[in-house]
Structures are given as C-alpha cells and as structure tokens.
Amino acid sequence: MMERTTFHRSLPAIALALLFAATLFVAFVEVDFGEPRIEEELPVNYQPGEEIDTENITTPGLRYLANSSEETGSANLVTAVVVNYRGFDTLGEVTILFLAATGVGALLSFIKDDDEKKKKKILPPSLILNKGARLVLPLIILFGVYVFLHGHLSPGGGFQGGVIIASGMLLFYIAEPTKGASHKVISIIESTAGLAFIGLGIVGLMTASKIFLANDFAGDWGEVGMLVSAGLLPLIYIAIGFKVGSEMTGLVEKMRGDGS
C-alpha cells in the first residue's frame, strides 16, 4: 500500500527524468565525436604518425595526435595533453581535490565526538592480516611510485600513482586499526607538493617563453621514451603523485576517525 502511494507521487519525476534522458540520448547520438573536422583538415595522402605542419591546423585534437611527442617530449599522449597542453586544468583539478580533503578535515573538526563513551576496545588485528599487509604494502607503494614516475612513458601518471599509494595506505589502516600516519606529516607533504607544482609552473614564467606552466626543457634532457626526458613533465607528475597520495591518505585517515 505504502509502495503504491509513493510510486504515484513520484510518477511526474520519473516522467521528467525519462524525458531528460531521451533528450540527452538523442542529442548525443546526433554528435559524431571527433570525426568530421579531422578529415576536413588533414593534408592529402596523410599517413598516420606523420608530422603535420601546424600552420594549417586549427583543431586542437589533431595537433595533439600528430605532434605531441615532438612538442612535449612525452611518449604518452594522454600525459602530454594532461600535463602540458592542458596543464592549467590539471592544476585546477589538483586544487579541487585539495579543497575537498581540507574541507572534510575542517568540517570534521567541528563535530564533537559524542560517541566517546560508545567507543569500545578494539580487538588487535589478526596476525595473518597484519603481517600480510606489511608484506604487501611496500610492493603497492613501489607500484604507485612506478606508475607516476613512468607517467610520461606508459599509461598512468600522478593521479593514478597517487591513488594506488593511497589504497595501499588504506590496506595498512585496515590491518592496523590503532596506528596511522601523522596528520602533520601528511599535511606537510600535501602542501609542499602543491607548492612544487606551482613552482614548476612559475619556472615556465621565468624561462624563455615567459608563459605559466610552459615546458621549455621539452627536448633538452634525454630522448623521447627514456626515463629522463620530457622536460618538466615527470617532475610535475611526481609532485601530483605525492599530492594526490597524501591527500587521499589524509582523507581516509580523517574519515576513519578513531578506531572504527
């Protein structure tokens, strides 16, 4: 009976949602993502991988596809776009994460822990879980570091490496409910990494091109495909990796509260 009345009341909402979904569907079907412009602008007899004269191109995606490793020194196209062509967006995304994590911490500090008395003594973690986590944690962190160090060579990068490290720390928190990294250390790493990102951006403002986040050392160090290459991109990805890792760890730590 109850079910039926609520269903009746939500009928207009369901109808609206369906209409909205149908509109979106039709509109998205109508759009050919990325297709037509690229064919229009390509030179005749274009071979995939061939470098294009940038004078004649106005579509950003086309230039990224053709010239990214030449212009940014990064073997990974996604990294080239994320850190160099659209690095400003990435700075913004990192800030969003930072704001969210800081804000959660700030808001939680206003909630008094009224379940102080409810807090029961927790059992020590099981031996297998504890030792296993200690065995696996360094491997996970190593993998995370690998992912963000090789961000300009292989899939992955700062964000992915950072969250992999954070998920390792999460495992550690589950295995060791009473211990945790110091808030202070997490906060220092987080802020320093953010400052490092902006500092690397300001390097671009200081060097030849005088443009924020410009990658002026793109071809100077190493060949494309080597670990030390792509100019400032790997350094930026290291900063992002540390920042995201410490932020997500801090977020989990704050949400965990005390021993639950």
Next chain:
Amino acid sequence: MNELVFIALATLMFILMIALAVMVIRSKDLIKAAILLSGVSLIASFVFVLLRAPDVAMAEASIGSALTAIILVFAIKKTNRFEEGGEEK
C-alpha cells in the same frame, strides 16, 4: 579486437552496470549499496580498458572501487546502516 566481440562485451558490461546500479538504488542496506557501487566502478574501469583508455581505467579502478567505497563505509559507520523502512537487524 574483433568488432563483434567488442560490441558483445561492451553491451554485456553496460547491462551489468545498469543492473548493479538498480540494485544500489533498491538496496536498503547502505553498506551493501556502497559495495555494489564499487562493483559498478569496477565494471566501468573494464569498459575503459575496452575503449583503450588505460589511464582512466587505472584511476577509476582504484578511486571508484576502492577509495570511494571505503570512505562511504566509514561515513555510514558514523550514522545509520539501514535506510528508513529497511529491516533492522
């Protein structure tokens, strides 16, 4: 990859995702809903691999199916586990 296989796999994944999402909405047990939600993310990350976006897939797999779920579970532990009208344990 064979295009037919690709379409079949993708369709299967989308059906699974929708089914899981419906289960998330219908579940009155919030922890169960959080875990099902992480299942949706896991399948989404597989779809990203199918679409040849390994970068996104890595982020989706670790954020969507590990960190988000655990943060939701921590938040649920601080409040009530069951929605109103759900059965109490």
Next chain:
Amino acid sequence: MTPDPVLLIVIPLLAAFLTPLVALGSKKFARYVPLIGVLAMGVVSLLLLKDLIEVQPRTYGAYNTIESTTGGFQPPFGISLIVTPLGGLITFGMIMVALYVLVTSIQKKEDDKGPWFEMMAMMATAGAVGMVITGDLFNMFVFLEITSISGTILAALPRGNGEKGLNWKGAAGYAVISALASFLILAAIALLYGATSTLNIAQMAERVGSIDTFVAGTALLLMIIGFGIEAEIFPLNGWAPEVYRGSRWGTSTIFSGIIGKAGLIAMLKVVTVILAPALEGNIAMDILLWGGVITFIVGEAAAFTSKDLYRLWGFSSIGMFGLILAAFSLGGENGIYAAVLIMIGHLISKPVLFSLTGAMRHKDRDLPLSVLDGLMGKSRVTAFLFIGAALMLLGMPPSPIFWGKYFLFSGAGGESNWLLVGLLIVGTLLEAGYIGKLLWRVLPKKEEAKAFKLPITTTVMALIAVALGVLLGAVPGLLQDIIDLVVLEFGGAIIILAGVI
C-alpha cells in the same frame, strides 16, 4: 606594467597551499595568509583594470582585452585567459567583496579551529575569477568545481563554535544541487566539444554556426539550468534560502556577491558568445530576459514575506540576480549600462547589509526582524550605515542602482515593452515595501534596549563601502570609461553618460 592575468589564479592557489603549512605553526597567523593573497589579487586586478582603460593594448575584436596563455601553446591549443572589460570590472568587484569579508571577519574569535573560513573564501573568489576570465570552456568547468566545492564547505561551516545548527541542511542541499549543476554543464560541454572538436570559446563561437540545432538547443538548456543553479535563477534556487539562513554572514556575502555573480557572468558568456549564434532568432536571450524578470519578482516577493533577516537578504539577492540578468538580456546600450550599474551597486551595498546583520546576531538560530527594533537608539553608527546601505540597495538617488534602474526603464520603455516595464515596477514596489518595513523598525522606540557596539573593522569597512557607493552614485561619470568598453564588448555603441546627467 601589465601583470600576467594568470597571476589572478596563481596567487590564491599559492596562498591556499601555504595556509595549512602556516597553520601547523601558528593558527592565528595562518588566518592572515588568505588575506594577503586576496590583497595581492586586488592589486593585480586593479592594474589590469587600469591597463584596460588607459592603454590601448592588444585589441581583440573591437574592444580592449588582455590575454594570457598557459602551457606554452597559443590558443586554441593551450588554455588562455582573456580579461575583457566586463570581466576585468567584475573581477575587481568580486575581489573587493572578498577583501571586505576577510578584513571584517579577521578579528572575530568565532572559530579557533583553523583558518578554513578565510581559505575557502579566498578559493571561492579565485574560482569565480577564473570562471569569469577563462577563455576555455572546460577550464571554466574546472573553476566552477573549485567554486562550488569551496562554497559547499563555506555553507557547512557553523556560525558559532560547533553547536548543531542550521548550516548542515543548507550545505547538504547545495552540495547535491551543485553536483547536479556540474553534471549538466559537463554534459553540455561534451556535446559542444563533440560537435565542434574544440574547447576554446572563441574558436567554438566560429564553428558553432554549422552544428545541429537540436544539439545546440540541448546544450543551451543544459547550460542555462546548470549555471542558473549557481546564479540562483528562479525555479532553480530552492537551495539558496537554506544556505543564507544557516550559514555565517561572510558565507552569505560570498554567495550573493561572488559565486552567484560568477555563475551569472559565465552563463551570459556561454549563451551570448557560443549558443545564441547557433540558434535562430533571439530565443536564448528571450529565455534569459523573462527568466530574469520572473526571478526578480519572485525574489522580491519572497523577501517581502520573509520573517528571518538572513533569508530576507538572501531573497533580495536572488531578486537582484534576476534584475541584472534581465538587464543584460535586454541588451542595447541602456540594458548594459543598467546591468553594470546595478551590479556595482549590489556589490557595494550587500556586503554592508550582511555584515551589519551578522554583527547583530542573536543567540537564536534564526534572526527575526525584531532585532532591528529601535536600532537607532542602540547604536547610531550602525543605524546610519544600515539605512544608507538599504536605501542604496533600493536605488535612492545618490546610488549606482538608481542610475541602473533609470537606464533599465528607459531601455524597456524605448522598446515599448510595456509588460516588462509593468513587471519591473511591481518588483521595485515590493522591494520598496520590505525596505520601508525594515527602516520603520530601525527608528527609535520608547523602550530602549541596552546599547550595542559595532566591531571597529566592520564600522570602518562599511563606512568606506557606503561612501564609495554615494560617490559613484553622485558622479556616475567616473565609471563611464569602463562601462563604455563593456558596451563595446556587447556590440553596442557609446553614449555619453555625462550628457544624460
């Protein structure tokens, strides 16, 4: 020397990352870091504004702009920031509002938990500035996210020191609704990107003529709903009163002076630059015009019936957003003049009203209108400032809003749009009704309560603001250079403001 506009974003980010570091050492000192950041932003934006008016720098189209690129690639390949006349003016105004909030609240001991209010206020401003000056659609979305996340946290910060208040309800509502807005805007951006293969706003405007009408219409709908939520336009502002009711006065000021304004300008930018050319006729502008007028009426009517002072000012802000939107969409010289002048007047008077209301705070959670009873007897300075700011908001003669309404009425009358004129008169009468009601309460009464003292920073800042408002209202010619540039930006012709006066 022209500073790089990217500094407007880099400085607050630098300050934001520094704040937690400083807070580890001294929480007291950390509260000054965002203040210094906003001051530096103010200096940069003032220099930019000066440069826009005085020098004839890089011209883009017919009006002065200052451009900056990031990432080392020229647009459309890299992300560019473009300070247009309107953008420069609004940026400066928003930063001044933030400065007002930060300076006024810096001596309060409301929370000893850390510098979070100051930091989030600065970041909301930075995001809003970014939304206004960016030349890239996805970058606009990123700044929208920064703004709405810091706005959510601002709304959730409790007024007092941690008691369970009304703040959580408003913040939860805003969090959900602004997430929806972000999704809608992101979907619209995806549609436009798919159709034009570019994210640069200028390039998109060139290419958008050839895209499918249904796609453009859907994108328009999504954009209007999404930014309308941020700008508190009528059917989409259900979240706003709760936020105004439950949060601090500083949060209310930031929502009404910064976040809402940025949403409004971003919506105008997207609709006028990108979508209006893609659609036949003036459908887009008509939607905005009537949406704005209805928002004006509804907001003022709700303010008229409101029993809580915070909510009242919130509804009045909503009404003002509607008025500004209507003025912009009316277009023409008169419309643009009206919109800019009303916006300036609102930016000056609302922080004063909110800060005085915040200073009068009761122990009660809600703030009934009766707190104003006999204010004149309790504190003459407060009453004087309150009356001044309220009359300025209404549009009594030495006020920018007076000239704004003058131009608005002449614009609407000039087009013989009598329905519009009638509705505007109805809204203005409602506004006069509730402001008169408030002022009646302020007058001295028989039973005088104990004296009430305004904090010194509030007094000084409010005095400066009211004086500035009166100055600009008495000599509107001061604003003429920049407003003429804005008119050029919107494709109108220059008229001589001094000649009209």
Next chain:
Amino acid sequence: MIAINVIIGMVLIIIGLSFQVLGALGLIRLPDVYNRLQAATKSITLGAISIAIGVGVMDPTLLTKAILVAVFLLITNPISSHAIARGAYRSGVPLWKGSVVDKYGPALERKEREVKE
C-alpha cells in the same frame, strides 16, 4: 607448426579456465559464506595463477610480469579471504546448519576476554 611453448601455454590456460569455472560454480552452489570462500580462494587462485603463467609461457617477453602477478596473487588472495571470513564471523554471519566444527568462536571469545582485562 605451432611452437612448443604456445602449446604449453594453451594447456596451462585451459587448466586455469577450468578451475575458474569450478570456482565460480562453487561460489553459486555452496551453502554459506565460509564454504563459498573455499571455492573463491583455492580454486580461483590456482586458476588465475595458471592463466597468468600460461600467458607468460606463450609470450616469453611477458614472463617476468606474469610471475610477479602470480606471486602477488599468491600473497594477497589468501589474506583477503582470511580477512573476509574473519569480518563475516565477527559481524555475526551464521554458519551453515550442517557445519560440524567451529574453532574460531571460542578463540575469539578468549581474545575478547583478554582485551577487556
């Protein structure tokens, strides 16, 4: 002519797949959480490892990675299923009615008593 390592790899993958199928079957058919974990851990670990090694044998350039994956699975899978079983027991998931022995219950009670003291 198919190379010998490809054949070995194929055989390993087929073995792995059949163990996976059996494990999935067990996951559906077995009566309670603890029994299902048997299927989920043992046969699926073995299945996954032999698929990984099989891929490594088929393509020797992947062998190192395959062995690393196998070792990682060998460490993590038992630990995680141990944690699941322990968590399930402590949050009160009942044993199947046909279970004959429960050694963890008394041990847990003893530990709780120790902690309280």
